[in-house]
Amino acid sequence: MKNRYNSRSDILDECLRSIQEGKATLEDCLRAHPDAGPELRNLLETAVNTWNLMAPFGPSPEYVKTSEARLRRRMQAVQKTSNAQGANRSQSVSWGILRAAIVVLVMAVLLGSGWGVFSASAQAIPGDALYPAKLEFEQVRLALSWTAAGDVSLLAQYSDLRLEEIQLLVNKNRDRDLLEGIKQYEGTLDLLDVALQSLPQTSDLNQLQAIQVRLSVHLSILENLRSLVPSSAQEALDRVIDRSRQSQGLIQNLRLGKGPVSTPPGQQKKDTKQISPTEREQKEKTKTPPGQQKKETEKPLKKTD
Amino acid sequence: MDATPLPELSDSILVARAKGGDTGAFGQLYQRYVENIYRYLFVRMGDTKDAEDLAEEVFFRSFQSLGRYRERGLPFSAFLYRVAHNMLIDYYRSQKMNVPLSASEPKPDSLRPLDDHVIRDEELKTLRVAIDDLPSNYREVIILRVILSLPTAVVAKWMDQTEVSTRVLLHRALQMLRGRVREQNEKQI
Secondary structure: OOOHHHHHHHHHHHHHHHHHOOOOOHHHHHHHOHHHHHHHHHHHHHHHHHHHHHOEOOOOHHHHHHHHHHHHHHHHHHHHHHHHHHOOHHHHHHHHHHHHHHHHHHHHHHHOOHHHHHHHHOOOOOOOOOHHHHHHHHHHHHHOOOOHHHHHHHHHHHHHHHHHHHHHHHHOOOHHHHHHHHHHHHHHHHHHHHHHHOOOOOOOHHHHHHHHHHHHHHHHHHHHHOOOOOHHHHHHHHHHHHHHHHHHHHHHHHHOOOOOOOOOOOOOOOOOOOOOHHHHHHHHHOOOOOOOOOOOOOOOOOOOO | OOOOOOOOOOHHHHHHHHHOOOHHHHHHHHHHHHHHHHHHHHHHHOOHHHHHHHHHHHHHHHHHOHHHOOOOOOOHHHHHHHHHHHHHHHHHHHOOOOOOOOOOOOOHHHEOOOOOOOOOHHHHHHHHHHHHOOOHHHHHHHHHHHHOOOOHHHHHHHOOOOHHHHHHHHHHHHHHHHHHHHHHHHHHO
């Protein structure tokens, strides 16, 4: 049997739902429950006022679209890494056949009408209509790469391209597209990190060194851009500078044979300078795996009545 | 004749497909839940850009952890919420501070407009301080059930409670919130 407290809670919740769905007003609810007393009015007023003042809009459709595309690319990169690590011989053979088929298909498409789009999109920058096509062609090239070293090499080239795009956007004063350009550069570094971490232990140290040098050039270019970008992009630029440093740190660790520092992209972008890689590794070890509550910080959301 | 739309696939089917490597299936889950996850993060962070960045990371991390997700009564949306909740804690830790709800003021244009189109800044500040001051489970139920207006059944699943105890929790949380708002107002006078 319900106690009095439960039934008052039920009425409160039911009234709030009706108001939020636009099916009733606060006064309608009070009239429907004359016995509920002034408490119902007080609590509903608090709830409705909180809802009115704090309910946020959802994300913009543009964000949802670009973020989903970026997420898919990152998921595919992760899959590629795990496929490379876990593939047995027979899987490699079937993947080889699939790739050969893709090569034939892509050649056919490029030789056909796709070639025009491909060449025209090469000069596209964020905000241009052909820019998504440019990224798609890059993804196809990446899919056709046979080795982790090949992936790393391509992604390093792509990071150069992303940086050039940022410079072009700054030169053309295309402030609105600049944030997207910076985001694309950041996303490419995420993919580069994933690819770097999947390199075999025996990987070419010269290749790693070349990429490290490349990234230090990036860093100086990005720092020079600080005085040129509008204030709206300053924070994003600072973040990407930290992000670039992280990638350099990862390469340094790989070169020294220390293994990768498992930092999820975008997670520690603001405190990279403040903690050492060793501290960061320890911090990562103590992280609660997703899907489990951090009981020491926030109490588990268990029964309270 | 109009083509009959295909029935929407259930979360369980999409999750199973995503576990098998179908990124498109995970993309559908993203489309289904990005709004709720983003709005939850926005309420806690108060900044569009930060909420957007973290929302994407929540989905990426969830995809990476999909192998560990077992349904067993825990809906996928609740799994996402827990990843988001944990990542928020990590985010605050990485900033080396405990960023309260009131520390970052959301831009008024990212909040749902009031009927009279007047943003009552002072009232909003008072409310945010009062919500910060609540115990964490009271704060969560206010955010999920009141601010995000999620159905009680969803809030109960996300918070791992029965619907009855979620309603009671909401009742108590609103009582305490009302008291805290009154205290804040008295302090200002």
